[in-house]
Amino acid sequence: MQLEATSIFKTYEKRVPALVDISFHLDQKGIFSLIGENGAGKTTLVRILCTQLLPTSGSAMIDGLDVVLDAKQIRERIAAVPQEARAVPWMTPVQTITAYLMYRGYTHADAVQRAIDTIRKLGMEKIENQKNRKLSGGQKRKVLVATVLASEADIIFLDEPSTGLDYISRKELWGLFTSMKSERSIILTTHYLEEAEELATSIAILNKGKLVGFGSMEDLRKLSKYPYSIKVSSPNFEFDEDTGEAIHLPDGVTQIFTYESNVHKLVNNLISRGLRFSVQEISLNTIFENIIYGGSNR
Ligand SMILES: Nc1ncnc2c1ncn2[C@@H]1O[C@H](COP(=O)(O)OP(=O)(O)OP(=O)(O)O)[C@@H](O)[C@H]1O
Numbered sequence: 001m002q003l004e005a006t007s008i009f010k011t012y013e014k015r016v017p018a019l020v021d022i023s024f025h026l027d028q029k030g031i032f033s034l035i036g037e038n039g040a041g042k043t044t045l046v047r048i049l050c051t052q053l054l055p056t057s058g059s060a061m062i063d064g065l066d067v068v069l070d071a072k073q074i075r076e077r078i079a080a081v082p083q084e085a086r087a088v089p090w091m092t093p094v095q096t097i098t099a100y101l102m103y104r105g106y107t108h109a110d111a112v113q114r115a116i117d118t119i120r121k122l123g124m125e126k127i128e129n130q131k132n133r134k135l136s137g138g139q140k141r142k143v144l145v146a147t148v149l150a151s152e153a154d155i156i157f158l159d160e161p162s163t164g165l166d167y168i169s170r171k172e173l174w175g176l177f178t179s180m181k182s183e184r185s186i187i188l189t190t191h192y193l194e195e196a197e198e199l200a201t202s203i204a205i206l207n208k209g210k211l212v213g214f215g216s217m218e219d220l221r222k223l224s225k226y227p228y229s230i231k232v233s234s235p236n237f238e239f240d241e242d243t244g245e246a247i248h249l250p251d252g253v254t255q256i257f258t259y260e261s262n263v264h265k266l267v268n269n270l271i272s273r274g275l276r277f278s279v280q281e282i283s284l285n286t287i288f289e290n291i292i293y294g295g296s297n298r
């Protein structure tokens with residue numbers, strides 16, 4: 001999928017702008033993740049890209065099609081699960097998917113067949129004929145994801161599909177996303193940064209309507225001053241302050257942020273002193289905190 005956003009602005013009812021000058025270029029398959037705090041503008045951007053909302057100014061193109069001028073053609077290629085979507089309680093998963101596919105233009109017989117095939121492919125046959133209201137929160141969410149997967153759309157928008165789910169249910173959803181990402185492009189918004197870090201090829205970070213970070217994890221790490229984190233199981237580990245920064249965590253661990261060139265020296269020092277430690281590249285959580293809350297690691 002190619003996605004090109006050029007200077008998108010959106011202001012609702014003359015209030016504070018929800019999106020300010022958003023521009024980026026993306027050319028990839030797989031998962032593109034949008035992250036940002038509540039009210040950052042994620043849903044607004046998703047709704048513009050999936051032709052549900054007009055930008056105040058600026059433009060967006062998906063595979064060469066304009067989201068305003070070519071909305072009809074784009075709608076044939078996309079499927080979306082909005083943030084507020086809920087599975088209809090009195091329908092079963094098969095009925096839910098069938099209804100959606102008929103709405104997209106399939107005959108009843110084709111829609112039922114596709115619904116059953118998708119459910120079986122996703123290993124959800126045990127619940128296929130139960131009422132949605134009897135399913136757990138995670139299963140209900142899987143039904144919605146299955147609905148868009150059953151369609152022929154090759155670009156899928158999922159706005160916070162995993163919010164509120166427990167760890168295991170989220171992991172199950174991640175499995176679904178991973179299984180679809182070789183054939184489809186997915187635009188995924190999430191508040192679980194480890195989800196974006198694990199699944200996404202590219203990530204956009206929005207803050208108060210502005211794009212404040214964009215690219216792969218590797219690109220985003222470059223926005224931070226220190227791309228490595230070393231956790232030392234000692235509350236008073238001393239090191240040369242010119243080579244990084246240390247914070248003391250409540251559990252007695254010292255976390256050091258440092259440069260790649262300094263990791264080797266620090267590790268040798270830690271080994272010679274017999275201290276326990278672990279070395280990681282900084283996580284998306286750290287990058288996000290640095291960008292949004294202006295941590296010193298910038
Ligand atoms: N229909 C609307 N009318 C007026 N203002 C809106 C509307 N939808 C969103 N906004 C405002 O636009 C801004 C961005 O909202 P948006 O829903 O895009 O954020 P979000 O990043 O999706 O947040 P969340 O993580 O809470 O879902 C917020 O200030 C919000 O109050």
Ligand SMILES: [Mg+2]
Pocket residue numbers: 042043044083159
């Ligand atoms: Mg939202």
